[in-house]
Each structure stands twice: as C-alpha cells, then as structure tokens.
Amino acid sequence: MARLHGKTGQILIDTTPTSPVTPVALADTNAFTLDMSTDKVDVTCFGDTNKQKVVGLPDFTGTLSGFWNKVSSPTFFAVVVAQATCWLRLLPSSNESTYMFEGLAYVDGSINCSATGAVSFSGKFDAAGNWVMRP
Amino acid sequence: MSHDSSDIDNAIVAKLAADATLLSYCPNGVYVDEAPQGMTKFVIVSLVDELDTPVFGSRAFEDALYLIEARMLSTANGNIKAAAARIDALLDDQSLTIGSPAAQVTGYTQMAMFRESRVRMTEIDEVDPSIRWFRRGGNYRVVMDVNP
Numbered sequence: 001m002a003r004l005h006g007k008t009g010q011i012l013i014d015t016t017p018t019s020p021v022t023p024v025a026l027a028d029t030n031a032f033t034l035d036m037s038t039d040k041v042d043v044t045c046f047g048d049t050n051k052q053k054v055v056g057l058p059d060f061t062g063t064l065s066g067f068w069n070k071v072s073s074p075t076f077f078a079v080v081v082a083q084a085t086c087w088l089r090l091l092p093s094s095n096e097s098t099y100m101f102e103g104l105a106y107v108d109g110s111i112n113c114s115a116t117g118a119v120s121f122s123g124k125f126d127a128a129g130n131w132v133m134r135p
Numbered sequence: 136m137s138h139d140s141s142d143i144d145n146a147i148v149a150k151l152a153a154d155a156t157l158l159s160y161c162p163n164g165v166y167v168d169e170a171p172q173g174m175t176k177f178v179i180v181s182l183v184d185e186l187d188t189p190v191f192g193s194r195a196f197e198d199a200l201y202l203i204e205a206r207m208l209s210t211a212n213g214n215i216k217a218a219a220a221r222i223d224a225l226l227d228d229q230s231l232t233i234g235s236p237a238a239q240v241t242g243y244t245q246m247a248m249f250r251e252s253r254v255r256m257t258e259i260d261e262v263d264p265s266i267r268w269f270r271r272g273g274n275y276r277v278v279m280d281v282n283p
Contacts, residue, residue: 009191027283030190067195094192118188118196118246118278 006031010091011064015079017087017104026076029066032090034101036060060103060127062090068111068119076123080109085128103131138242138281140185140197146233146240147180147201147226147277154225160218161205175211178222179204183274196246196280204254204272219271223250226275243279251276 011032012023039056066073079086089102105125113119144167151157152165163170163177170177185199203226205218227250232238239245250273260266 007189007191011191028190028195030188030195066190 004093004096006092008093008095010094010097011066012089012091013076013079014087014089015075015084017085021087023087023089023102026064026066027072028069029064031066032062032064034060034062034090060101060105060131061125063122063124065120065122068113068121073121076107076121077109080107080123088125098135100134101131102134103127104129140199142233142240143197143199143231143243143277143279144180144182144201146231147203147275149233150231151178151180151203151222151225154221157218157221157225160214160221161207170206175208176213176218177206178218178272179206193283194281196278197243198276198278200251201275201277202254202272203275204270207269209257209267209269213269215269215271219255219273222272226250231277231279240279242282244282246278246280248275248277250274 009029009032011026011029013026014021014023036058038058040053041056042051043054044051083106085104085106087102088105088107089100091097091100093099104127106128107123107125109121109123111119111121148165148167157178158164161176161178163174165178165180167180170179179202181202183200183202185197187197188195203222205213205215205222207213207215207218226248229248230237231240231245231248233240252274254273255271258268258270260268
C-alpha cells in the first residue's frame with residue numbers, strides 16, 4: 001500500500017441532500033480535517049490503581065479551507081448562510097475514490113481577504129446525521 | 136488549458152518593451168537577467184522568487200517576485216528617475232496583457248501585479264572604479280491564477 005500525498009484530496013458537497021445524494025467537487029479547496037474523537041467518561045472507583053474511563057459516542061467534526069472562487073464558493077456559503085444541512089464527502093485521495101468519510105453536516109464559514117494575499121475561505125462542520133467511513 | 140510560466144516573464148518584457156515612453160529613456164531595450172555587451176541604457180527583468188500554491192488536484196496560482204529596474208551608465212546622460220517612474224506606471228496595479236489586441240497570458244488569469252518595494256542603488260564597476268551604473272526600479276509581485 002502506497003502512502004498518500006494530500007495534493008489529490010477532495011471535498012464534495014451536496015447542498016440539497018435528498019436520497020440518493022449527489023455530491024459534487026467543491027473547487028479550489030486545499031485542506032480538510034476530520035476529528036472523530038469519542039467522549040470519555042471517568043469511572044474511576046476507590047481501589048482502582050489507575051484512572052479508568054468508558055467511551056461514549058464518536059464526534060464527527062472538522063474543518064475545511066480553500067481559495068475564494070466566484071463559481072463554486074457561493075455554493076458553500078449559501079448553505080452556511082441558510083444554516084441548512086448539506087452532505088459532505090471527504091476523500092483523502094481522489095485517486096482512491098472509493099475510500100471516503102461522508103455524512104450530513106452543519107457548516108460554518110468565514111472569509112479571509114487581505115490586501116497582501118489571495119482571498120481564502122475556511123469552514124467548520126459538525127455532524128447533522130450518522131457519518132460513515134467507506135468502504 | 137495549457138500554461139507556461141515563462142510566458143509570464145515574456146509578457147512583462149513585452150509590456151515594457153512595447154512602451155515608447157519607456158524606450159525613450161531606455162533605448163537599448165528590455166532584457167531578462169542581462170543586456171548585451173555595450174548597452175548603456177536599458178531595463179532588466181529578473182525572477183527573484185516564485186511560489187506555486189496548490190489546491191486539491193491542481194496548482195491554484197503562481198506567485199512571483201520580479202526585480203525590474205532601469206540601468207544606466209553614469210556617462211550616458213540618462214534620466215533614470217523618469218525611467219523608474221515609467222516602469223512603475225506601467226506595472227503597479229496594471230493589467231499584464233500581451234499582444235494586440237491585448238490578451239491575458241495564455242493559460243492564466245491575472246490576480247494581482249503591484250510594486251512591493253523600491254530599489255535604488257549605484258553600482259561601481261569592479262574592474263574600473265571610475266565606471267558607475269545607476270539602477271532604479273522595484274520588486275514587483277505578479278500573482279497569476281492557473282486556469283483549469
């Protein structure tokens with residue numbers, strides 16, 4: 001199995017996520033993160049020799065970023081402004097397009113415009129439904 | 136769409152070389168890196184630094200810094216002040232187009248072109264210290280979006 005470079009990553013979005021979902025690539029994106037941390041609840045008792053925890057449910061939350069593009073960026077921000085849900089599909093590599101994380105999400109967004117650089121945007125998302133890892 | 140980074144260099148040279156006012160100050164022309172021997176009043180364009188910024192699956196844009204300056208031999212009675220001002224008028228916050236009718240550099244869409252810092256110096260010839268070269272211009276940042 002070859003290791004992967006992130007340059008072929010891909011973010012796809014379906015802004016009207018009715019089944020079957022049809023996510024399309026969000027252009028000019030350059031990074032995403034996905035945090036699947038689980039809640040840990042302390043159940044340490046008298047007599048235990050170390051702290052002990054039990055796990056709850058995993059969170060599915062993350063970030064994404066890219067450069068502003070008048071063709072595709074408004075698609076993303078329309079969902080942000082509407083506070084609606086969308087379907088996000090995150091591919092570590094578009095060359096291995098069957099490997100993905102996806103699910104319904106709420107998204108937040110922000111734009112960074114500086115006189116000394118390219119106009120960029122970033123976003124955060126939280127699960128709005130059950131997420132899955134495929135295959 | 137295909138793109139060739141050297142076309143950006145060529146477009147800068149072509150834009151400067153097509154300006155009659157600049158050529159009246161620098162009649163020897165506009166060159167990349169070095170001028171032919173014997174020239175006394177000319178413009179030099181040099182690529183100082185360049186950074187390609189990627190997005191997923193492709194190159195997003197090319198961000199280049201060029202040193203662009205008029206150079207004049209001290210004995211050539213040139214107007215280096217006017218030459219540098221003309222370079223700035225042609226490049227700072229202007230369109231980088233090439234050819235007639237004016238067109239964007241093939242394969243790119245211009246994002247920005249502006250002067251980032253000023254350059255002014257007098258260079259003393261290493262072999263003959265009596266010879267002095269006046270150099271004046273600036274560092275110009277040229278950012279070009281790579282067309283998909």
